Amino acid sequence: MTLRTAGRALRPAGRAAALAVAATAVVFTATELLPGDAGELRTAGRASDEDVAAERERLGLDRPAAVRYLDWLSGLIRGDLGHSLAGGKPVATLFAERLPATVVLVAAALAVTALLTATALTVAYLRGGRGGSAATGLAAVPQPVHAAVLGAVLAGLLGWLPPVSLLPPGGSPLADPRLLALPALTLALPSAAFATVLLRGALADTLRRPHVADARLRGLPAPLVLHRHVLPFLYAPALQVTALLAGGLVAGTALAETLFGYPGTGQLLVSAVAVRDVPVIQAAALLPAAVLLLGMLLADLAARRTTVPGGPGPSVATAGRTV
């Protein structure tokens, strides 16, 4: 690798690192808004003021916020996520227990999303790049609605799937893929619609390029035009959208896992919010941000290798966002 390419690779990496640090600041600030703190939570309101103060001092909560932030950040870098306030287990252990289930769920959702998006875009291509508003509407529909309609139809009216995805403790979601179906579809439907909306624009732009019209006029068959003249322009946006979706899907697991009782990190975040377990909340909130930033970085680096001259710039990713 020459010095120049190394420099070009380092720039986005530096940007991603800066954004990652900024994301930790956002999360830390948001959790700082809590009225009570761990000292009160751990003594559960039964202790005297002196006991609460002693507990606070033991946990280091009497130090200024900036010091605690730097302390937490350096712990994050070392891989030390702190200890849960409820139960006292290391946060890293809690995550290690639940991460595999979430990874399987997100991977399944991403695969279904890719399949649905590819189908929708093929239809859009065959119709000459003109798209209906169905994808826009479907992407706007809140995720709980997707969950409820899928549950009512697949588990209720048809009875094909169990309405809750309770895994046995330590069990693998791969042992019974039926448990995976409802949460994965709930995640995949809105994100496929979202991806279609984002990529349809890139597709329409590509189809308007003169070389595509030229290839068609030369009488090349449609699949060949697609493969040779259209798809190369869609790789870079597709990679960026994938990174955006991966972050959004990890965030969406909070809903899908909680609704269907699927034991992953999203459910961990929601239950930590319910009991105000700050160290767990902080770590769980950073997970989607980390996936998003890492994905964007990889997409950025990959796009530099595959971008065709005059192709679309890195603009798709910020055009919209998932909730």
Added chain:
Amino acid sequence: MTGAPPPFFPKAVRPSVSVTAALTLLVCVPLGRYAAPHPPERTVAAPWAPPGGRHPLGTDVLGRDVLSRVLAGGTQLLTVSLLAALAAVVCGAGLGLAAGWSGDRTARTVRALCDLLLAVPALVLALVLATALPGATAVVVAAVLAGAPLTARVVATQCAQLRDSGHVHAAVERGERTPAVLLHEVLPALRRLVAADAGLRLVTALQIAAALAVLGLGPQPPDPDWALMLSENLPGAALNPWALLAPAIPLAGCAWVFAAAARTAARVPGEAA
């Protein structure tokens, strides 16, 4: 285009289906409570009874009338979403006008802010905020933090272009002060853009509000609420699927109509879909 007869309505006032539908929904949903045949909070029959008889959509987890709860259940959701969207648009448009008017450096700051807030998904932000704030406040704050930078970026770009247009130059030469120029010359030219953006912010706010409500961080149980009904009635999907579908349909309908209205408002008049 040249051979077509002139349209009956002038373009500017031709009613658009989706915008009319969106405004109708915003007016009618809060009135639904008064059409409810039963008190929405009271148990009137056995839990999860199928549709029929006095309960056209059956009953829910606690034997309450689903139709009544659906009719009464949209007000809080739409009010909170509307407030959140309004706050996001006002903050975003203000920031965007300031950034677009004052040039490069502020615009770069706004772009950096966008990137930063893009890194933390809105749902996660709302969840973290909900630990400290009441549900409705968390929705508003999350919608502002997640939406205002996007609004600001769009408005800033357009505002920077408008700064060089004739009518703005004329106003500046007349000696009008900057806030007056922005309010009377720039903002009216951006109204279509801001209206479309408001539609998108409303959709996002609705998504955040629905998500928090489903996770139990919004309206609390006896209250009828479309989103809360979804999580309450999911375990009974096999017994009375209508307890799930009935609140899902208006919630999806609202989001769909708002998104369509935003698309319509964004379209330049005279340009085909």
